[in-house]
Amino acid sequence: MIKRRILFFHGEFPAGGAERVTMDIADFVAQYGYETYVITHQINSGSYSNIKVIEFQGGGDVDSQENADFIIHTLNSLKIDIFILPICLLSRLDFIKSKVDSKLIFACHSTPFWEITARLHRRRGRARGSFFKMLEWGLLTYPKIVWLKKYDSFFINQYKFVYDQVDAFTVLCEEYKQILLNKMGVSLDEQKVHVIYNSERQCPNVNLNKKKQILFVGRMSYYDKRVDRLLDIWGMIYKKVPDWELILVGGGKELPLLQAKSQKMKLQRIRFAGHSDHVDDFYRDASVLCLTSAFEGWPLCLTEAQANGVVPVAFDCVAGIRQILSPSGVNGCLVPSFSLHKYAEMLLSLLMDSEKLQKMRNNVILKSKEYSPEIVGQKWLGLFESLL
Template sequence: MEAVNVKRRILFFHYEFPGGGGERVTRDIAHYLQLFKFETYVVTCHKRTNVPSGINVLELPSQHLNSDKNADAIIQLISSLSIDIFIIPGFLLTHLGHIRDRTSCKFVYVLHNLPFWEAIAKLERRKRPQKSLLKTLEWYFLGYPKAVWFKRYKKDCIRNYEKVYNIVDAYVVLCEGYKEELIQTLKLPEKHKVHVISNSEGRVDSVNLNKKKQVLFVGNLIYENKRVDRLLDIWEMIYKKLPDWELVLVGGGKEKEPLQKRASRKHLKRVIFAGGTQDVRPYYQNASVLCLTSTFEGWPLCLTEAQANGVVPIAFNCCAGVQKILSPSGTNGVLVPPFDKVRFASELYDLLTSPDKIERMRDNVLLKSQDYAMDIIGPQWNALLESLLMDCNSK
């Protein structure tokens, strides 16, 4: 009989670590699991310098995600470290089946976005305004009909998702809406292996309630999903009527320069491009409202981070994850029908000119953020992993 105090070993995979929101979630899960006799490791293609304490981070031999060298190195690590569970957060590793066939641990795949987001992103990239008339005509007469009428992109996605689902022992999604979409699209049986575990959000020890008149955006400046150009259009509709308010955009990315040019071309006032930063806490401490105008999201951490800091979020209701975080609208945030910029501007203006509403919703969002505290999310992870280990021991 196995000794009760034997530690189980968990290996997470990330392309780079530490990094953005997904890596932060892994860090929090790893630290929680260490309280329950789990040893946690992270294997990555890019090991950064600011590694969190208490987590063993190992670097792969190649920076190319799907190289043969990396696949062989992962197999060797799983064997030499006696890994019990391998957790893959959101990466479609082409060698996943190869790794599985040569190891004996349990595999858990974590979808850190909405299902089939890859198809939406590819379509949005292709739809982006082109620099030449020829490219625009090529898209609308050749690319667009194929993508929409024949659903080519999503079909490719479905095949990849089916392959991953059949390989792993557990498939984790972020909310019930995503679970139902997977079950229906992949035609899964009643006894399936899809589990719902939301991302965690840390409690803020000292929330600043003396907020500035700031509207905040936090995230990567990427066209295909974040669409900050919409936020600039919305700001254009209302900023002249709000002379005391400013818009602060926190984040870097390839869209920063085009967005700056757009703001300049529109002669927008009180728009601050703060750039990227590893520490967004000062911005949450100061802002009153956070805006998200994305085409798609999975479980946007900026919304739960805003709630935890008493910042009232307003967002397009673009996916089940956003809806789950901000529902009911008007209580835990504001949901706007996608992608009605005029309606968004109206809702935002109403919010910014109603200090009593902001104060009431601030109290609500602080309570809502506690739903995602690690002492609630952590036990769900512990239960899932223990069930996989029990299943392994029973065979």
């Protein structure tokens, strides 16, 4: 068996969902003679196998010439066959490509051109608390970004640059492929773009004897996660479901503000559990998971919930969420974006219908099997083999 070597580039490792997917890929392709390496600026504590981690020797600037030289040295000295870049848009990628024989893959772990949406919502977040700044956001910032598409050309050119350098470009669902190619003006028949879902590990013993718990799992961040919306929704319904509780798992800068908001609203049966390295404990008991994000790519909390028999509810704001939860009412609940009243109505209806909840619980467990590491791993293996 010929030994193949692949290298992933992560800002820190291990960290979030993209890094977990890398671990799943490494575990799967190891069976086929692949050695996996990760190059990173920051090595965190965590358990993983089948991966050798290399730390950058230079400073913290991901895009520096020094780091580009180090990447080139690593690729050549280890005789890396394939270099995979999740998320990171390196401006020196053309220089790196000219100095190595490795094949290059860009793995887009979010919605294509998510940077435009993120900029819009970050600016809204900074305007919070000021009437005049919110007025400026509504009258100037929003029209410039959404209507006049001020930043579109900048980010489209960035994506085109990366697209031209790599041998393959992966996206998370078919609709993201269409968005990417349409914005870049590339034919939809282009063979360089590959659709590969993010993997989801299966839960060997799903607890079907669930408690009346609603769960949020994720980073407490305003501009993208908008957990404040979930508090407003809970405020609309909690008196109607006196035997249910809301548990929020995660940390972040927004946490103290959310706690203060909860106290101001006098919400009952709400618990902020903070950051946890054992989220499986929460998934085991919860019945429903709620996501109220402004935007996402492929929210792993939704597939994690499905694998654990937890019924997910989310705004129908991106194609990745639609892919995971469709059809609505079977594999989860899709709520028209961004109606808090519709969300409250759908959530309340679900909580009060135990028969429907049980049926959907069985459905979501089956749905999660579509994203098993074996199925997704075969797609990655097929892509690697096609490039070598």
